Amino acid sequence: MNNTHQDLAGKVALVTGGSRGIGAAIAGRLAAAGATVALTYVRAREQADAVARRIEVDGGRAMVLRADLSEPDAAASAVEETVRSLGRLDILVNNAGELAYGCIEEVSQPELDRVIAIDIRSVFLAAQAAARHLGDGGRIISIGSCFNGRVPGANFVLQAMAKSALVGLTKSLARELGPRGITVTTVDPGPIDTDMNPADGETAEFQRSLTALGRYGEVEDIAEAVAFLAGPGGRYLTGTGIAVDGGYTI
Numbered sequence: 001m002n003n004t005h006q007d008l009a010g011k012v013a014l015v016t017g018g019s020r021g022i023g024a025a026i027a028g029r030l031a032a033a034g035a036t037v038a039l040t041y042v043r044a045r046e047q048a049d050a051v052a053r054r055i056e057v058d059g060g061r062a063m064v065l066r067a068d069l070s071e072p073d074a075a076a077s078a079v080e081e082t083v084r085s086l087g088r089l090d091i092l093v094n095n096a097g098e099l100a101y102g103c104i105e106e107v108s109q110p111e112l113d114r115v116i117a118i119d120i121r122s123v124f125l126a127a128q129a130a131a132r133h134l135g136d137g138g139r140i141i142s143i144g145s146c147f148n149g150r151v152p153g154a155n156f157v158l159q160a161m162a163k164s165a166l167v168g169l170t171k172s173l174a175r176e177l178g179p180r181g182i183t184v185t186t187v188d189p190g191p192i193d194t195d196m197n198p199a200d201g202e203t204a205e206f207q208r209s210l211t212a213l214g215r216y217g218e219v220e221d222i223a224e225a226v227a228f229l230a231g232p233g234g235r236y237l238t239g240t241g242i243a244v245d246g247g248y249t250i
Helices: 021-032 045-057 074-086 109-131 157-180 204-209 219-230
Strands: 012-015 036-041 062-066 091-094 139-143 183-189 240-244
Touching: 012 021, 012 074, 021 036, 021 045, 021 091, 021 219, 036 045, 036 074, 045 062, 062 074, 074 109, 091 109, 091 219, 109 139, 109 157, 139 157, 139 219, 157 183, 157 240, 183 219, 219 240
Parallel strands: 012 036, 012 091, 036 062, 091 139, 139 183, 183 240
Antiparallel strands: none
């Protein structure tokens, strides 16, 4: 294990969409902080296994679960399987999501239904299931988007709608679960270099121009924010989000 402080030793975390990109970075970072990590995938089993192997090589412990979060029962099932296999749940990271782009006239109903299912319904259902198991000090952290506060151009209607829904969910859950010592927060990325939104992609220059720093972020930037919220530093943060966007929403 690397020399990261073991702030999460003895904790169990579930990271949805943990086989690649931001999710894989989050899983690795939480494991480096001492947490045992369960991570979900849909199709990329080999990638998910590779993430788990890297965690184990570094001295951590990881478990891989298949969960197609477009299916109604998948989110709660992933939570329950984590608890059955690992004995508890302390941290839920709702990372899985769809990158939705297109003007409203071109959005099909199946596309709309899929975004709602993965970006909104699965987050709600995972949080609902997790709330039955989380104790004092528990964390629910959802990966939102800078689009929940600023939409700088057209054709992001699905993305903005779905990620804005997380704001209301987070604030309401923070009130409901706060008396139990459970915090509920979001991490809201700006342009992050992933295979879904590469730094050399078609719209990359436009996205860079909207940030104060003039560059894309890295997946590790999001993982660090999640680890902070999951650890002791996040104990008095709830009902709010951290914008990790290079100044995109200034």
